[in-house]
Amino acid sequence: MMSNPRFIVVAILCGAFLTAASLFVKNEYYVFTAYFVLQYVVLATAWNILGGYVGYVNFGTTAFLAIGLYSAVAINKWLDFPIPVLILIAGVLCGGIGLAMGYLTIRLRGIYFTIATLALSVVVQTLITNWDYVGGSRGLYIMRPSEAPLFGSYVNYLFFLMVILAVLSIVTARVIEKSNFGLGLAAVRDDETAAAAAGVPTLRLKLIAATISGAFMGMAGAPLPFYLTYVEPSSSFSLAYTVNSVAMPLVGGTASWMGPVIGAVLLGSMQQAMTVLISSSVNLLVVGVLLVLFVVAAPNGILGLLQTFRGRKPKADANPIANLLVPEKQSRR
Amino acid sequence: MAQFANLLLDALVSGILVGGFYAAMAVGISIAFGMLGISNIAHPAVILLGSFIAYLLNTNFGWDPMLVGMLAAVPFYYLGTALYTGYEVAFERRGAELIRGLAFFFGLLFITEVGLQLAFGVDYRLVGAAYIGPTLDFGPLSLPLRMLLPFLGSIVLLAGLQLFFATTFMGRAIMAVAQDKLALQLMGAAPTRIKRIAFGISTATAALAGAFLIIVQPVEPSMGRDYIGRIFAICVLGGVGSLPGTFLAAVIVGVAESITATFYGPSWSPAVAFGMLLVALVVRPTGLFGRA
Numbered sequence: 109m110m111s112n113p114r115f116i117v118v119a120i121l122c123g124a125f126l127t128a129a130s131l132f133v134k135n136e137y138y139v140f141t142a143y144f145v146l147q148y149v150v151l152a153t154a155w156n157i158l159g160g161y162v163g164y165v166n167f168g169t170t171a172f173l174a175i176g177l178y179s180a181v182a183i184n185k186w187l188d189f190p191i192p193v194l195i196l197i198a199g200v201l202c203g204g205i206g207l208a209m210g211y212l213t214i215r216l217r218g219i220y221f222t223i224a225t226l227a228l229s230v231v232v233q234t235l236i237t238n239w240d241y242v243g244g245s246r247g248l249y250i251m252r253p254s255e256a257p258l259f260g261s262y263v264n265y266l267f268f269l270m271v272i273l274a275v276l277s278i279v280t281a282r283v284i285e286k287s288n289f290g291l292g293l294a295a296v297r298d299d300e301t302a303a304a305a306a307g308v309p310t311l312r313l314k315l316i317a318a319t320i321s322g323a324f325m326g327m328a329g330a331p332l333p334f335y336l337t338y339v340e341p342s343s344s345f346s347l348a349y350t351v352n353s354v355a356m357p358l359v360g361g362t363a364s365w366m367g368p369v370i371g372a373v374l375l376g377s378m379q380q381a382m383t384v385l386i387s388s389s390v391n392l393l394v395v396g397v398l399l400v401l402f403v404v405a406a407p408n409g410i411l412g413l414l415q416t417f418r419g420r421k422p423k424a425d426a427n428p429i430a431n432l433l434v435p436e437k438q439s440r441r
Numbered sequence: 442m443a444q445f446a447n448l449l450l451d452a453l454v455s456g457i458l459v460g461g462f463y464a465a466m467a468v469g470i471s472i473a474f475g476m477l478g479i480s481n482i483a484h485p486a487v488i489l490l491g492s493f494i495a496y497l498l499n500t501n502f503g504w505d506p507m508l509v510g511m512l513a514a515v516p517f518y519y520l521g522t523a524l525y526t527g528y529e530v531a532f533e534r535r536g537a538e539l540i541r542g543l544a545f546f547f548g549l550l551f552i553t554e555v556g557l558q559l560a561f562g563v564d565y566r567l568v569g570a571a572y573i574g575p576t577l578d579f580g581p582l583s584l585p586l587r588m589l590l591p592f593l594g595s596i597v598l599l600a601g602l603q604l605f606f607a608t609t610f611m612g613r614a615i616m617a618v619a620q621d622k623l624a625l626q627l628m629g630a631a632p633t634r635i636k637r638i639a640f641g642i643s644t645a646t647a648a649l650a651g652a653f654l655i656i657v658q659p660v661e662p663s664m665g666r667d668y669i670g671r672i673f674a675i676c677v678l679g680g681v682g683s684l685p686g687t688f689l690a691a692v693i694v695g696v697a698e699s700i701t702a703t704f705y706g707p708s709w710s711p712a713v714a715f716g717m718l719l720v721a722l723v724v725r726p727t728g729l730f731g732r733a
Contacts, residue, residue, distance in 0.1 A: 159540065163539065163540055165539070165540055165543045165544070167482075167543075167547065212719065212722065212723050213722050213723075218539055219474075219480050220677075220722050222480070222543060223670070223673045223677070223718070223722075224718070224719060224722060226482070226669055226670055226673075227673070227674070227714075227715035227718050227719065228715075230670050230711055230712065230715050231712045231715045231716065231719075233711075234708070234709060234711045234712035235712070237708060238708055238709065245708075347551070347663075347666060351547065351548075351551050354544055354547060355544075355548070358541070358544050362540075389558050389559055390555075390559070392551065392555050393551075393552060393555040393556065393559070395551070396548045396549075396551035396552040396555060397548070397552060399544060399545075399547070399548035399551070400545055400548035400549060400552065403531075403541040403544045403545045403548065404527070404545065407535075407541055
């Protein structure tokens with residue numbers, strides 16, 4: 109198992125390689141596509157920090173992303189800050205909202221957190237639709253310079269920022285996973301009462317995870333208006349962001365940082381290809397079907413399947429396909 | 442002043458009518474979520490499926506949407522029992538209900554919605570019936586029949602269900618499963634079978650609610666999503682699992698939305714239910730009528 113500093117170096121090298129490669133790509137469409145996939149790497153990793161590690165399902169990815177997006181739009185219109193600053197502000201704002209949502213609802217059963225996050229998207233969408241400064245329901249065009257210093261094209265600059273966010277989120281997820289904090293989160297997920305009895309400060313851990321998760325979702329949204337150049341509420345609040353950020357970790361596997369990355373790269377590039385070849389509603393249908401298939405038939409995702417194929421003794425209750433190979437009957441609850 | 446009073450009266454009455462209709466949409470969740478502990482967030486999508494069945498049979502054969510709703514309740518019951526059987530095998534038995542169960546229903550919601558979109562497009566669809574246009578006038582009050590009928594239908598539905606739960610053997614068994622599954626098992630009953638029937642009933646109500654929905658307003662496939670939060674808000678406010686509570690909470694939400702729409706503009710009304718939900722979760726998560 110790689111140590112944390114070494115992992116960080118490898119991740120940064122991968123990011124540098126991706127950025128360098130993007131500078132040599134002539135067709136900007138491919139850079140756009142890669143940006144889209146990387147954005148989902150950030151969203152899926154952020155979702156997994158709360159959903160996979162702690163077991164609290166957030167159906168409000170869209171809300172967090174849109175808050176990040178619109179905070180960047182509003183502050184850019186008002187003060188004209190550079191994008192990295194906008195990303196930081198969006199992170200602080202959405203981290204705060206994640207903390208507040210967590211504080212209000214996580215003390216109750218997990219399901220209430222889920223419902224509240226679903227509700228959050230509708231509330232935020234209503235607020236934005238009624239807020240004229242950022243265009244209201246008509247939408248708003250965002251002027252972006254055609255060139256960026258050092259990078260030549262602005263698209264390459266945005267791509268570079270998203271690479272940084274992706275590296276940052278993956279490193280965060282992996283550091284959490286290997287730390288005592290991550291062990292505490294896993295204890296909460298597996299049995300909250302037992303964890304609390306063993307002295308794990310369950311509420312505090314959950315709130316920290318909710319804050320980190322929300323912050324990354326918001327940060328992923330901040331560069332988005334400059335990428336789209338036009339924002340309006342109904343597409344900014346598309347349910348596709350939510351369904352993807354749930355489906356990607358579950359398809360990839362929620363147990364490790366690798367799962368969301370695998371899921372995001374697979375589903376993200378598949379959707380880009382299918383949007384071009386077929387239609388965008390069909391590709392969302394496929395994502396939905398994959399999500400259902402995986403949660404029913406392969407609850408540990410692709411990572412779980414790989415482990416089974418590698419011949420590790422499967423946990424009987426973790427994988428129904430493997431379960432068929434295990435003859436003795438499980439005790440029913 | 443008289444104008445204000447008139448506006449207020451209108452808002453109140455239409456809020457009560459809409460609220461009654463919300464109760465029909467929420468009762469399925471109240472049963473599935475409140476009594477069985479199954480977070481079926483796909484319910485609104487199933488309701489829309491019901492709406493589109495009513496639309497199909499109405500436009501092609503001229504069938505009455507109310508009648509279609511009642512007829513469709515039977516296949517919907519079996520759809521529900523089949524769904525529960527799958528859910529039980531895949532999640533409940535494995536004890537992985539919360540995360541994966543939620544993701545499962547979320548996936549179903551999405552599949553139903555996109556499937557309807559592919560089949561019917563994104564246009565608004567409506568039904569034709571004798572009661573869609575006319576209104577009943579009582580002095581200054583006018584009650585559109587297309588609101589009044591779903592309201593009355595909803596009352597009949599909830600009263601019928603309440604009677605069923607309170608008086609019949611199966612109904613009481615369902616209530617028992619909601620309260621203490623282990624105790625029920627010790628009495629020699631099979632909780633899985635009882636839950637399957639209850640989930641079937643919950644899904645069957647979606648057929649009726651869907652018919653009501655398309656009578657009340659034209660429908661479009663992604664509309665179910667707007668109702669998820671509203672429906673859960675009603676269930677939480679009403680105290681999960683309590684049918685009279687569900688009805689009262691639905692009327693409260695309906696009136697609050699209608700008053701907001703009248704005095705602050707309709708673009709604000711979607712946020713009302715969710716605001717109420719958040720307040721309810723913070724202040725009183727057991728609902729207005731729930732047991733602590």
